Amino acid sequence: MPSTPPEPKPQADPIQRFLAELPESQKPFFKYLARTLPREYCFDRKGISVRPNGVRSVLSRQDAKPFCTPFRVKSYVEEQEGNGWKSVIEILNPDGKLVECLLPWRILDGKPNEALGVLANHGLRILNGYNKQSVLELIRTWKVSARELEVSRFGWTPDREAFALSSGRVLTRKTTEASYRFVGNADGRQIGNSAVWKESVGRLAIGNPNMLFACALGFSTALLPYATSAGSTIYHLHGRTSQGKTRVLRTALSVWPKIGEADKTWIATINGLEGEMARANNHLLGLDELPEEPPQDFSRAIYMIGNSGGKGRSTKDGTAITRQAWRTSVISTGEDSMAGTLKKLGKPPRGGQAVRMIDIPLEGAFGAFDTLHEHATADAFVKALDVSLAKAAGGAGALFVTGIMHGSAAHMEAYVSRHVTEQAAAMQDALGIVAGDTKTTEIRRVLDAFALIAVAGELVSRWGITGWPEGTATAAVQEIAKRWLGDRGNMAYDQINVLESIRDHLQQNQDRFMTIAQAINTEHDTAEIPGYQDDTYIYLLASTFALSHGKATSDAAVTYLLDANYLHAGGERNSQQYRLPKINGKRSRAYRIRKSLLEFDGKQQGSGETSTQNVVQMPRDTGTAG
Incomplete structure (x- = not known):
């Protein structure tokens, strides 16, 4: 076949x-x-x-x-x-x-x-x-x-349906039907993943309030669009050199993708600050090394950052250019405080600046650190931290945003509002701040900002992103808040500035104040005398008092002196002045100011120590390192 x-x-x-x-x-x-x-x-x-x-x-x-x-x-x-x-x-x-x-x-x-x-x-x-x-x-x-929606800047889209990481990756809610495309300059780089960050940076932060606070601050920027009253804020860590400030700053930045290799500094960044802030929208900007002699526009920069927007500009033909805007936070470092730096510029800090740039003294048992974990020395701990930071950046922040997206935007907004209120109330109670007191408006505004950081820290703890026990972040933020308030004092900055102005005037002219006893018994030219004194008081004549309190009105200065218990009113029906004994045949009136004002250090006289009985205490190393 x-x-x-x-x-x-x-x-x-x-x-x-x-x-x-x-x-x-x-x-x-x-x-x-x-x-x-x-x-x-x-x-x-x-x-x-x-x-x-x-x-x-x-x-x-x-x-x-x-x-x-x-x-x-x-x-x-x-x-x-x-x-x-x-x-x-x-x-x-x-x-x-x-x-x-x-x-x-x-x-x-x-x-x-x-x-x-x-x-x-x-x-x-x-x-x-x-x-x-x-x-x-x-x-x-x-x-x-195929249709996509353009995303041209980092952070949340206006509808809060998507979030663009600085790496260019766009995270979206599972419920959204839209596709998004990032079209800007994405120079961020994710290193490792969230698990690597948790086992390295997150683990080393435990027991270290400064690091815990910095990490929670990094996460909190993603919550800013859900906190309706929260604005952009600078958190300035200050202290002597070689304390670990820069390591704490890098720890905070590790929450988000790494941008570049070099740390951004105030000097190199301030001229292009608007652009840097806009690029850091809902992320975190780090500014290292606030110089002892900052640029003259440093004062203006504080307001610009806190106001969450740059200048309005236009083209040559008058067409308006879209104003750069942002909602984010800045972690800053320097040897001197913001208040001290502004004073060197001859610009005493104003209340508006003090709530936009928060001075936080950097303290710890080992420089910036309190717990060295398995390491025998602070140097060994810092080296281990550097290794951790080199292998983890961005994964933790991305996972946090994904967690935020699990629920609706409205649900997260309600959650943040409720828990920020609870955290702020707890801090006010712990620090002895009376709710609704108009004298502590600035303080309560800063505590609200701290409260949002605590809320973020507790969320990442609860979601298992950090490996921190619940309550750890709250304790760290409360400790930082206590440290801030202890350094700042309870007064409003405008009041501090006026009292310091009067104090400086008294110190400069103290030798010209004749004693009351001498004035009564000696005939003299009163035109050459700015006032009188005894062992307890300086008696400042009205003409001299008007020169002592800077740009504030005399009525405001009197109010501030009375509030701080530095002015002893004289019992006059329509005046806070005191009627002096007969001098040169005449009884003049003067402001009777306690000499304790000469020692004024920016804090409330007789206010005592900040209450600590309700502050959640952080664990400390009690023995040798390790």
């Missing part, structure tokens, strides 16, 4: 044969190109050609003459606030790599030569100069179903 001939092998599809010869990295690109390229065109590895009449294959014939190298239109992107559209063009560049290019439609249709330049800059080659318009026409007629 004759043998049965073998069945013929099925012929491979031409497209499959074409794809089989490509590098793996290019196969999805050309597969999509074969499926979506408009039917008037064909392609091969060299480029895109016009398909001849009667040819059905999407693959070019050997004699085809491409008018451009391969590309595809990937999606359409709607710009923020509906201001326009862009096409996402994926281009196979001369090195065989796929790159994406965003081409705004206003350029595609209104400035064709500029559009071709944008494409060329990304590696697209026009192979026949007479067919330049063919490229643009192909882009216009390419049917694209």
